[in-house]
Amino acid sequence: MPYELHxxxxxxxxxxxxxxxxxxxxxxxxxxxxGDAKAMQHYLRDDAVQRPPFAPPFLVDGKRVIGQSAAxxxxxxxxxxxxxxxxxxxxWTHQIQLTLADLxxxxxxxxxxxxxxxxxxGQKPEAKRRAQDLLKNRVPKFxxxxxxxxxxxxxxxxxxxxxxxxxxxxxxxxxxFQLVEGLRYAFPKAAARAxxxxxxxxxxxxxxxxxxxxxxxxxxxxxxxxxxxxxxRRYPELDG
Amino acid sequence: MPYELHxxxxxxxxxxxxxxxxxxxxxxxxxxxxGDAKAMQHYLRDDAVQRPPFAPPFLVDGKRVIGQSAAxxxxxxxxxxxxxxxxxxxxWTHQIQLTLADLxxxxxxxxxxxxxxxxxxGQKPEAKRRAQDLLKNRVPKFxxxxxxxxxxxxxxxxxxxxxxxxxxxxxxxxxxFQLVEGLRYAFPKAAARAxxxxxxxxxxxxxxxxxxxxxxxxxxxxxxxxxxxxxxRRYPELDG
Numbered sequence: 001m002p003y004e005l006h007x008x009x010x011x012x013x014x015x016x017x018x019x020x021x022x023x024x025x026x027x028x029x030x031x032x033x034x035g036d037a038k039a040m041q042h043y044l045r046d047d048a049v050q051r052p053p054f055a056p057p058f059l060v061d062g063k064r065v066i067g068q069s070a071a072x073x074x075x076x077x078x079x080x081x082x083x084x085x086x087x088x089x090x091x092w093t094h095q096i097q098l099t100l101a102d103l104x105x106x107x108x109x110x111x112x113x114x115x116x117x118x119x120x121x122g123q124k125p126e127a128k129r130r131a132q133d134l135l136k137n138r139v140p141k142f143x144x145x146x147x148x149x150x151x152x153x154x155x156x157x158x159x160x161x162x163x164x165x166x167x168x169x170x171x172x173x174x175x176x177f178q179l180v181e182g183l184r185y186a187f188p189k190a191a192a193r194a195x196x197x198x199x200x201x202x203x204x205x206x207x208x209x210x211x212x213x214x215x216x217x218x219x220x221x222x223x224x225x226x227x228x229x230x231x232x233r234r235y236p237e238l239d240g
Numbered sequence: 241m242p243y244e245l246h247x248x249x250x251x252x253x254x255x256x257x258x259x260x261x262x263x264x265x266x267x268x269x270x271x272x273x274x275g276d277a278k279a280m281q282h283y284l285r286d287d288a289v290q291r292p293p294f295a296p297p298f299l300v301d302g303k304r305v306i307g308q309s310a311a312x313x314x315x316x317x318x319x320x321x322x323x324x325x326x327x328x329x330x331x332w333t334h335q336i337q338l339t340l341a342d343l344x345x346x347x348x349x350x351x352x353x354x355x356x357x358x359x360x361x362g363q364k365p366e367a368k369r370r371a372q373d374l375l376k377n378r379v380p381k382f383x384x385x386x387x388x389x390x391x392x393x394x395x396x397x398x399x400x401x402x403x404x405x406x407x408x409x410x411x412x413x414x415x416x417f418q419l420v421e422g423l424r425y426a427f428p429k430a431a432a433r434a435x436x437x438x439x440x441x442x443x444x445x446x447x448x449x450x451x452x453x454x455x456x457x458x459x460x461x462x463x464x465x466x467x468x469x470x471x472x473r474r475y476p477e478l479d480g
Binding site for chain 1: 287289290291292293294303306307308310311314315328331332334335337338343345349353356357358363366369370373377382385388389392393394395
């Protein structure tokens, strides 16, 4: 049985971190909600599901149902060959993923600082203040950390394409690629400014983009374009 | 060598989820910053640390340095006997922990919806709007999910003290205890209202509170009292 990914069919959102891992591994999977929008509801609402996810994205692998994008990647990593075999590498890769997920939440909250249940238009002044702090303080701080761990990874010495953990592509690399993509889409000016101090992050991004399977995926219809319903939204008034 | 926990010495914060696990297991550990406030800085700032955490809390176990509270619990869980042995149980426990951590972030942001770097006093109107949504929509939704998974855990049938996963105490149970403690401290009115629909969550909370080691910990000076520098803050104007 192929893996089933359940996620909103019209946005990249948090599902994209899982899609990129499945695509990079070249395994068969079904992006269920793009064919059948109701299937997701069974897992979210049906009392018969013993271990229901709190929210999409979630993965169905046979009888297993796994929610939380970082937990999905923790589960898939060894199965897809997208994480090292040593426990220390697995925990470190996961730690990086969780840190990256924290920034993703902060990016989301920059256009929804008051409530996810309200429209952006109902929280614009608050969004402006939050985005200012995000771009001035938070994004540079996170990028500096990613740059530092790329610098300190001894396996990156003398290599054109650096990796976050060891000498091989991991799901954390794919997620960092997606983060850079998203920041560039949402905040072109601020992202350009911030990336100047993160050359290794940019080199990693370029390396992932050239990966044969990822390049094919990005050029396909399976890649949903960025839009203003997702996490990374282009609202020029927020790009300080 | 005992485990070293590095976290801010004056608040419970995210470090508390780790403290509770160490305390429940009865293993020796050092809460480093309460004796030596500078030791933390080495791991955060020194270029010689190959895998630095982004922020506290972090655990030092010999040569390993592990950040992100959920990743620390993922690592400690099997070592402390606070998670099942089956992979499915370990991933499910972690998924619960990550979902709980999402709510913890939302609680934090209810008093800091604009920026962590600003004082609460500089974002009070925004905090009021966000807290309203948190207490009306988000806390009830999360508590309903915890209640549902407690109901659906077949091992809880006929037991006075339910568990989130299987029939044994896990680190997720300890974290849910702490979440209830925090909500009661920060929002006594809203927490009382919301708990009425979550009797199993309350029974779990009461069970953890009676755990011999946890009871001893809570009565000791090692338990830092809640205060208005932590995640759960009592600002009566936010308790709608």
